Amino acid sequence: MLLALTAVSGCALLSEDADDPAQYDARWDTSTADPVIKPAAASGLGYRPDSRDLQNPPAQPAIYQYQDPLRTGFYADQTHKSLHEYADQLAMGLMDKAAQVSTARIGVASFVRLNASLQETTVLGNQLAEYLMAELQEYGLSVVDFKVNSQVQVTARGDLAFSRSSKDATMTMDHVVTGTMVETPRGVRVNARIIALDTGQLIAASTIQLPAFMVTSLNQTASAD
Secondary structure, X not given: OHHHHHHHHHHHHHHHHOOOHHXXXXXXXXXXOOOXXXXXHHHOOOOOOOHHHHOOOOOOXXXXXXXXXXXXXXXXXXXXXXXXXXXXHHHHHHHOOOHHHOOOEEEEOOOEEOOOOOOOEOHHHHHHXXXXXXXXXXXXXXXOOOOEEEEEEEEOOEEEEEOOOHHXXXXXXXXXXXXXXXXXXXXXXXXXXXXXXOOOOEEEEEEEEEEHXXXXXXXXXXXXX
């Protein structure tokens, strides 16, 4: 009998020294409309405010007048999309409406600023034309390069096949791809078209918006060269 009492007493001592598991159990808080689980205080997961909670947020000036979104709105400064991908998008829009030019010879001219003369091009206008030549050729079009000389010029600077002289342009074509560029505060709107040279008929048209920072980066690269 004495031995049994000693065993019971020992169990009581062990239970008093052990931590109470209930103090670590999370419980449902049903005091609000949407019950949430609140961690127990001893778990270390509860929120404890510090000095940062006593700091007031910085005051924002009140806006009492209309703000033009084109001038005060969000401006991106980088993108994962390259100019070549914009040219691909432009070519896709053209080919979606120009199935009848698949067998015609087609040339690609520089894009020009939309002004009174329609004779001013830019780095962007020339690069878009170069990219479009490759993109349209991938769509199966018979693309011709009218800047190629009839003969290769061998010079001290290298062997040259291209020329900007009109008298050296010997290629003939049925259609031409060209377009205009409209410069805006947010970038450049490019309007491309495929035109039949014999009739002036508009075969297809497409448009894209290029962000301003991409155009600016092209200009910086050209200045460095």
